[in-house]
Amino acid sequence: MTNPVIENIRLSLGRTAKTPVSPRPDIISPRQPEPVEAEIQRFLKELKALSAVGQRLSPDSLAEAFKSLVAEQKIRKATVWETAYLKQLQVGDRLRALGVDLISPHAEKHLLAQCDLGVTEADFILPETGTLGLRSSAEKPRAVSLLPHTHLVIVTPDALRADLHQVFAEAKDSPYLVFITGPSRTSDIELTPTLGMHGPKYLCVWIVDL
Amino acid sequence: MSGETPTYIGFEEYSKHVPASIPAAVQQATSRFVNERAARVAEMPDWEQLRQNGSDIRLHTIENLDVYLTRFETAVLAAGGYVHWASTAEEARGIVVQIAKDHNVKTAVKSKSMATEEIGLNSALEAAGIQAIETDLGEFIIQLAGTGPSHIIVPAVHLKKEEIAALFSEKLGIDAPTDPLELARIARETLREKFLSAEMGISGANFLVAETGTLVIVTNEGNGRLCTTIPDLHVAVVGIDKVIPDWESLTVFLKLLARSATGQKISTYTQFITGPRRAEGEFGPKEFHLVLLDNGRSRVLKDPIGREVFKCIRCGACANVCPVYKNVGGFAYGWFISGPIGAILSPQILDTQVARELPFASTLCGACVDVCPVKIPIPTILRHLRRRVAQGDEFAGPSMPIAIKATAALTALALGWSWVYRLGSRLLLLINPFFRHDGWLSGMPYPLSRWTKVRPLPPFTARFREWWQKHVSRDGNEISR
Numbered sequence: 105m106t107n108p109v110i111e112n113i114r115l116s117l118g119r120t121a122k123t124p125v126s127p128r129p130d131i132i133s134p135r136q137p138e139p140v141e142a143e144i145q146r147f148l149k150e151l152k153a154l155s156a157v158g159q160r161l162s163p164d165s166l167a168e169a170f171k172s173l174v175a176e177q178k179i180r181k182a183t184v185w186e187t188a189y190l191k192q193l194q195v196g197d198r199l200r201a202l203g204v205d206l207i208s209p210h211a212e213k214h215l216l217a218q219c220d221l222g223v224t225e226a227d228f229i230l231p232e233t234g235t236l237g238l239r240s241s242a243e244k245p246r247a248v249s250l251l252p253h254t255h256l257v258i259v260t261p262d263a264l265r266a267d268l269h270q271v272f273a274e275a276k277d278s279p280y281l282v283f284i285t286g287p288s289r290t291s292d293i294e295l296t297p298t299l300g301m302h303g304p305k306y307l308c309v310w311i312v313d314l
Numbered sequence: 315m316s317g318e319t320p321t322y323i324g325f326e327e328y329s330k331h332v333p334a335s336i337p338a339a340v341q342q343a344t345s346r347f348v349n350e351r352a353a354r355v356a357e358m359p360d361w362e363q364l365r366q367n368g369s370d371i372r373l374h375t376i377e378n379l380d381v382y383l384t385r386f387e388t389a390v391l392a393a394g395g396y397v398h399w400a401s402t403a404e405e406a407r408g409i410v411v412q413i414a415k416d417h418n419v420k421t422a423v424k425s426k427s428m429a430t431e432e433i434g435l436n437s438a439l440e441a442a443g444i445q446a447i448e449t450d451l452g453e454f455i456i457q458l459a460g461t462g463p464s465h466i467i468v469p470a471v472h473l474k475k476e477e478i479a480a481l482f483s484e485k486l487g488i489d490a491p492t493d494p495l496e497l498a499r500i501a502r503e504t505l506r507e508k509f510l511s512a513e514m515g516i517s518g519a520n521f522l523v524a525e526t527g528t529l530v531i532v533t534n535e536g537n538g539r540l541c542t543t544i545p546d547l548h549v550a551v552v553g554i555d556k557v558i559p560d561w562e563s564l565t566v567f568l569k570l571l572a573r574s575a576t577g578q579k580i581s582t583y584t585q586f587i588t589g590p591r592r593a594e595g596e597f598g599p600k601e602f603h604l605v606l607l608d609n610g611r612s613r614v615l616k617d618p619i620g621r622e623v624f625k626c627i628r629c630g631a632c633a634n635v636c637p638v639y640k641n642v643g644g645f646a647y648g649w650f651i652s653g654p655i656g657a658i659l660s661p662q663i664l665d666t667q668v669a670r671e672l673p674f675a676s677t678l679c680g681a682c683v684d685v686c687p688v689k690i691p692i693p694t695i696l697r698h699l700r701r702r703v704a705q706g707d708e709f710a711g712p713s714m715p716i717a718i719k720a721t722a723a724l725t726a727l728a729l730g731w732s733w734v735y736r737l738g739s740r741l742l743l744l745i746n747p748f749f750r751h752d753g754w755l756s757g758m759p760y761p762l763s764r765w766t767k768v769r770p771l772p773p774f775t776a777r778f779r780e781w782w783q784k785h786v787s788r789d790g791n792e793i794s795r
Binding site for chain 1: 342343346360363364367370371374377378379380381382383384393399400401449450451452455468469470471473474475478494495497498501502505506509510523525526528534535536537539540543544554559560561562563564565566568569578579580581582583584585586587588589591592593594595596597598606608612613614615616
C-alpha cells in the first residue's frame, strides 16, 4: 500500500521507509512544585487576573457558598456531573433545596443548553497559568462545562500539578482532555475585552479542603 | 477573496488600495499584542531556551516527517478515527464535501482554521448546497461582510463597531446597537442555535501529536469546543506540517504559542482530542475524520532553506512587529496568510512566480526573527526566495524583465572583477557635468529619473576605494585588490 503524500515527502527529504528516525532533541526540565499552600495562592491569583472567581472552602461552608452563587447568578436550572465526589458533597440535593431545577447531564443538547449552571470536578490544576484540566467519560460529559452560562468547578488540592509534563504523563492516553483557563473570551470587536463569547461567562472554582 | 487559490498576487497593486483605516486599526492590535507578549516573555527566565527547544523539535519533525505522520495515522486509526490524505486542495475539498453528503449534512459549524481557508472549503461546501458557518466572532463578522482577514488573531479588527452593527442589522435582520458587548451577545445567540442544529463540525488543529494520534485545538471563545463537542460528526482539515513527535514536545509549544500570539500565558481553552467519543453519554462526535493536507508541502520540503517555514506554529508575532505589515494589513498579501510568514509561505506553496512580489515586500529589518517562537530565519528565507524569483528554480522558469536581469549580470561582473569596477567608476565621472546643478545631480533620464525626481544624487567621485583604504583599512581590515 503506497501513500503518495508519504512517498513525495520521502523523495523530497531523500529518505526511504527504512531510514531510521534521528533522536528527538532534549527539552528543558519541568517547573518544580512549591509547597501546596503557595501553589494554591498562586492559582487563586491567576484566576483573579483571568476574571474568574476562586475560593477556598471547607465542606461546612458549602451550603452558604451555593446559596450566594444561586442568588448572584440567578440560577434556575443546573446540571451536575454524576461523580462519586460530587454526590458525596450532595451538590444536586443542595441545589434542589435552593429551588433549582436539575437537568440530567446526559439530557438532550437543547435541554442542556437551557441550564444556567454546570457543575464539574477537575482532574488537574496548573497553578502557574490558572488552568483546570478536565477529562471526560460517561459520568463526566463534555457539554456540562461548556453550554451553561456559569461553570462551577469543585476541586481538592489533590489536583495540583506543577507543570504540563506531569499532567500529560498522566492524561495522554485519555480520549479527551480539555484545559480551561478563565471564562470564554474574545477581543474581536475593536479589541474590546468581552467575556462569555461562546462558552461560560462566569467561571467559579471552589477549592475544598480535604 | 475568501476561497479561491490566487493565480497572481499583486502585492504592490493591492497595497495601493488599502484604505487608511486599516493600518490604523491593525496597529492598535499589533501594538497591544507586542506589549502583552513582551510582558509575558519577561516573566520567563528560560524563554530563550524554550525557543531553542521549539526550533530544534520542529526542525527535527520536518526532517523525519514521513515517520511521524505514519505514526500519527496509525494512532488515529487505533483510536477509531478515519484518516484521509489529500495531495491537493481540490482533493481535500472533495473529501470533505463527500463526507458531508454521506451524512446528509445541511449545516456545518466551523472553528477558525487556516487549512480550510487555504483550500477554499466554504465555497466548495456552498456549491454542494451545504451552509458553512464561521463561528469565531471575527471570522463570523468577515464572513458576513464577504471579505478576508486583516489580522491572523483578530481578523475583523479593521471594522468599526458601527460598521459591524450595520452589517448585523442588514444580514441578521435585527436592530443591532453599536455596543461591542451587545454585538458579541447577538453573535452568541445567533451562533448558539447553529451549534445546536448543525450536523457537522469542522475544525483545523494547532498540533497533531504523533505519539497518541491526538488533535490539539486552541481557542479563546470556546467555539472550537462547541464545533467538536456538539455535532455528531467532526471533520478536521490539517496541514501535514502540524505534526509533533510526542506530548513531551507539546509542553514546549503550548508554553510558546499563546505568549507569542496574544500575550496570554495559555489560551482559554486547549482541547486534546483522540478519536471519537467512547461513551454514549459523554458528548463529542460519534464519527471523527481527519483530512491531512499536502497541497505542495511535500514539494517545498525539497528546499532545505525554504522548508524551515514549516516550523511555524501560527502565532502571528512576526506580523505584529513587521513595519511593512503594520502599514498595509493582511489584505495586501492576497491569500489566507499574511505578514512575514505569508511572504515566505505563499510563494513556496503557490509557486514563486504566482507570489513573486511577496519576498520583496519586506525591509529585511529582522524584527520577525527576534520574536519568532521557533526561530524561523525569515529574512534568510526572504533573500533566498528573492534569488529563486529572479533566477527561476526547478518549479518555474525565470521571468524577470530582461533589463533587470542584464543589470544584475553587469553588476555581478563589475563587483567580481575589480578592474571593471574601477573603469566603470571612472566612466561615471563623465556623467557629472551633464546633470550637475548646485553641487547635486538631478533631472537624470529614465530609469534614473525615478530616483532623481524625489531627491538629487551627490556627484560621482570614484573615490570609494581610496576612502575605504584611508578610513577602514587602518582597523586591520584587509582590502583585496
